Amino acid sequence: MKKIFVIAILLSSLSSFGQKLNYRVELNYNLPYIAEVENDVPTAQYNNSSGYTIITTQAGIKETYESKSGAKFSGRLSYQISNNLYLESGISLNLIRFKQSQIVDADFDNILDGITIEDIYAGDSLWGPAFTDYELIGTNNDLGKTTIIYTEIPIIIGYSFFDNKLKCKLGLSASFLTYSEIYKYNTDCFYNSNSVIIDSSSDGLNNLVFNGNLEIEYLVYKNIGLSINYQRSLNSIYDDSYSVGDPKYNLLSLGVSYNFLK
8 A cells, every 4th residue: 555655656746747748849940140259470581591490489379250140950858847937958959160260460571482371279289370471471371161050959048928928047058069261370290381271170179168048938829939049159169279369259139939738
């Protein structure tokens, strides 16, 4: 009799828990904004007319990022704590795209034919965008479009208004690097190191990025909602060895959702 009573309590608890669960799917169009970063880095000036003399100086490198459209698909479970307060979590696939460029500027007292400037990252030492012609200094060097896919797990707390029609949400998410395609300088070829290649190895990217999230959703018709979301990365998307700065992304997205409400 005692066992039957315990089982009945457990089943009742599970049933009550299940009645407070809702499920939703969402598809978003997103656009990232990444502020430009810049820094002074040491460069090697090779003077071929005087043998192998190497003179170290400073050059300024500025990285800029042009926004490209992306997408995000999410599936989430929400648990109703009270009439208006709830917790939400799930899994998302987030496609982020942008176009990276670098502008290099250096001031040399004597520019001679045959000078090669190299800033190519190799391990912890700086070896990196390479310019075999000094005339390229001060020009914009386009690296191409970057494509990144993150698998995200959010923890969201939300509050609803107007009989659950308007929902405001705030939370954190962990983004795990799932796929990437970046354009980078060919550091394997010393004599043509200013060439750009496509790399899908994810080298140079952070495997884990944490984000802050702010979301607003409004149910326009029964189970169908429209949302606007803002996401801010809390740490850099690149490893220290890849970028001259500490670039973080801001992601603004618009979405449509379907809520499986009970």
